Amino acid sequence: MTTVSKTLSFIFSQKGKPLLMMNNFLSKLNKTTNTKKYYRCENPQCTMTLRTDINDVLIRTKDHHNHPPEPEQIEVRKLKHVIKERAKNETTPKPKIYDEETARFCLTSLAIAIVPSQREISTRILYIR
Template sequence: MCSAYIHTDQNDQYLGKSGDHNCHLPVPETIELSIFKEKVKERIVKETVAIGKIYDNELASATLSEAALALASLPNEAS
């Protein structure tokens, strides 16, 4: 796992970095899941619908690769 971090402010403006990111290639499935989880979190904050329902709806409408789907958590396991 990569130990590098990019630090941004609340407006997603770059502030700095820490750690080394030269030790591996990017993992597309991880990027897909990160984007998916961010969408779920945004809806959870904005809506009053049950978290599991939001997760299910987003998972159904997502265009994730088979590898990313295999890595995705079930709604009751998601954190």
């Protein structure tokens, strides 16, 4: 029997909504009741669902993911979120924030390949400031 890590953490979507991260897979909040939260895999074709209590303690998972994990996508999302937060809270020029954060993040070579360019990020930051 294999032991699977059930470490839950959260990152944010482009729209600022929390995404549950477990074992390099992302799940979005589907429904909330008084006692439970229901999550679905972010991939629309995947049938994986999971349930937590209101304090985000894992209760149950259903099915398995039908796609491989994408840890590089998660790294890039974290980077984008940090850049957006800094742009929102600081007056530092956008190119400087981008350069500092991409240097600080220690991205894998696959993640570097999918990181948006400084120009693409700058246009998104315009709407934040």
